Amino acid sequence: MKLYFLLLVLSIVFLIVGFFSKEETLDINVHDTYYVIAHSHVYWFYSIFLLLLFGIHGLFDLLKIKLNDMFSKVHILGTFLSMVGLCFPYYLIFTTPDFPLFDESDKINLCLTISAILFFVFQLLFLLNIVITLIKGLVIFFQKRNT
Numbered sequence: 151m152k153l154y155f156l157l158l159v160l161s162i163v164f165l166i167v168g169f170f171s172k173e174e175t176l177d178i179n180v181h182d183t184y185y186v187i188a189h190s191h192v193y194w195f196y197s198i199f200l201l202l203l204f205g206i207h208g209l210f211d212l213l214k215i216k217l218n219d220m221f222s223k224v225h226i227l228g229t230f231l232s233m234v235g236l237c238f239p240y241y242l243i244f245t246t247p248d249f250p251l252f253d254e255s256d257k258i259n260l261c262l263t264i265s266a267i268l269f270f271v272f273q274l275l276f277l278l279n280i281v282i283t284l285i286k287g288l289v290i291f292f293q294k295r296n297t
Contacts, residue, residue: 152207153222153223153226153227154203154207154222155204156226156227156230157200157201157203157204157207157226157229157230158204160200160202160230161196161197161198161200161204162197162235164193164194164197164200164233165193165194165197167193168189168191168192168193168194168217169232170183170189171189171190171193172189173188174189174296175187175188177255194211196236196237200229200233203229203276204226207222207226210280210283215283215287216283217280218279218282218283219284221275221276221279221282222276222279224275225269225272225273225275225276225279226270227278228268228271228275229273231268232265232266232268232269233265233269235261235264236262236265236266236269244257244275254293266290282288
């Protein structure tokens with residue numbers, strides 16, 4: 151079984167979790183505007199994004215274009231771990247007092263920030279993998295054409 155099928159499995163898990171998640175919201179404060187997003191929508195977005203990554207990996211496999219194995223493994227496992235880090239229930243680890251203040255959630259925010267940064271780094275690695283593979287393919291094509 152190919153490793154990129156892990157993206158499909160995780161996509162299905164996020165889709166199911168999105169349907170059964172509680173009515174919790176994610177509040178994002180940008181300057182003077184609050185964006186309120188339901189957790190179920192965040193899980194559905196993750197599911198669609200992972201399905202898109204699965205499709206891209208599957209398309210390259212179908213077209214017999216070989217991506218760099220090491221980069222692909224690091225991308226897939228890193229994406230998996232960073233998305234689990236983004237959705238982990240941190241309230242199980244970090245306890246909140248009866249009267250929580252906004253600045254008492256700094257450990258949770260740090261974990262979420264690190265997970266988000268790692269997630270974006272792994273997606274950049276995937277784009278780099280695609281670019282390197284396509285450049286190598288073009289070089290081989292032009293070398294065969296010139297001989």
